[in-house]
Amino acid sequence: MDSQTVLLVFIAVGLDGVAGLAGGVLSERWLQRRLPALVAFAAGTLLCAVFLEVLPEAVSALGDSAFTWAFGSFVALALLEWALGHHHHQAEAAAGHVHGHAHGHTHAHGAPVLPTALLASDALHNIGDGAAVAAAFLVSPNAGFATAFAVIIHELPQEVGDYALLRAAGWSRAKSLVALGAVQLTAAVGAGAVLVGTRYLPSLQGTVLAIAGGSFLYIGAVDLLPELRRGPDSRQRVVGFLCGLLLIGGLHFVERFLGAHH
Template identity: 30%
Template sequence: MLIQIVAGTLLAGVASVWLAWVLSKSFLSRYPQHMLSLAAGALLATAFINLMPEAFESEYSVHSLFLIFFAGLLVVIVLDKAEVWHHAHEHGQAGEQCGHQHAHHAHGPTGSWSVLFGDGVHAFADGILIASAFLADWKLGVAATFAVLLHEVPHHMGDLAVVGSGSNQPRKAVLKVSLAGSMTVVGGLVGYLIVGQLGEWLPLFLVFAASSFAYVALADLIPQLNKPMGLRQTIVQMVWLLVGSLLVTAAVAVVGGHAH
C-alpha cells in the first residue's frame, strides 16, 4: 500500500509538472478552457461517484457524513480565504499565461517563491487526500490520483509561466515547481501514517476529501469557465466536463471495477 501511495503521489505531484511543461509547448496550450473543464469533471466524478459512495457504505449515519462534508467545505473555504489552500492560483488560470508573465515581472523572485510556497502547501494537502483514498481501496486511490493529476496540469502550466517569467532557463522553473510538487509525496507519507492509525475514521477522511475536490471544481475551476460564450462553445465545454468524469470512471473500471 505504501508503494502505491508513493507512486500515486509522485504521478500527481511531480509527473504532472513535466506533463504541464510538455503540453505548454503543444497546441493544447491554446485551449486552456478545455483542460479546466476536463479537470473539473474529473474532480466532481471522484468526489460524488467514487469517494462519497464508499463513505456511505460505512457504519456512519448519513447525517454524520453530510455534517463532515459541510464542515470540510467550511474548512477549505477558510483556508482558501487565507490564501493557503489555493495560494498558487492567485496568478490565475493557465489561459492567461502571457498576461500574467508581464504582471508578475514586477514581483521578481518574491512573487515566484510565494507561488512555490503555495504550491507546496497545496501539494501536501493533495498527498494526504490521495493517501486516504488508497487506504480505503486502491481503486479509489487510482481515481483520486487521476483526478488530482488532471487538475494539476493546467494549474502547473500557469505556475511555470509565473516562475519562469524573465528567465532564459525554463528547465529551472520546471525543477522548482517539481520540488514544490514533491510535497505531495510528503503529504502521502504523513497521510499513510496518520490515517492508517485512525482506520475507523477513514470514511470521514474520504468525505473530507470529497468536499475538498468538490470545492476546487465548483469554486475554483468552474468559475473560470463562466465567461460569456456561444451555444457551440458551451456544448464543447460540457463535453469536456463529461469526458473528465468518464476518464475517472474508466480509470477505476480498468484497474478492477468498482471500489468493492
C-alpha cells in the same frame, strides 16, 4: 495495508509529481489550444470522483459526520485562497501570458503574486492531494485510481498556471521547474502520513477522505467549473467536462457491475 497498496499509492504520487512539471515541458501553443478543454475535463473528473467515490466512502467510514468534515474543508480552502489572493485554477489566463503580461499575474488587489506565497500554497495543496490518494487506495483500488486520476488531471492546469506566474515574477525556466518539482514532493509527505497514521488511528482514513471530498468539491465547482462559461470555445469545454464525467463514472459503474457478478 499490503505492499501492493503502498506501491500503487507512491506510483500515483509520482505521476502527480510529473504532472506538476507540465508547464515547462509542453509547448505554449499546444497549451493555449487545449487548456480550456483540459480545465473542463479536470472539473468533470474531480466532481464525479467526489460524488461517486470519495464522499460515499467517507460516509461509509464516518457516518453523517463525514459531511461536517467535508463542509469544514470546503470553507477552509475558500478562506485560504481568499487570504492568499490567488486562485490556483485561473490557469488559462496565466498560461496565456507566460512572458509577463501583468494582468494575468496579479491577485485581486492588483499586486504581483509573490512566488513564496504561491509555492507555500501549492505545497499545502499537494500534501492534501497525497493524503487523499493514499486514503482512497486504502479503501479500494478503484477508489484509489479514480481519486488519483482526478488529482493528476486537475494538477495539469494548476501547475501550468503556477509555472506561468513564476516566470512572470522573473524566475528562469530552470529555477521555476526546480521549485515546482520540489513542491511536488510534499504530496509524498501527505501520502506517507496517512499510510502510517491509519495503522494507529483507523478512523483517519474516513476523515481524510471527507476532507478531500470537501476540497475537491471546492476546486471543481468554484475554481474549474466556471471556466465552461468563458471564452468562445464553449463546445470544447463542454465536451471536455462530459468526457471527465463519463470516464470516472464509467469506472465506477464497471466496478459495481463486476462486483455484483462476483
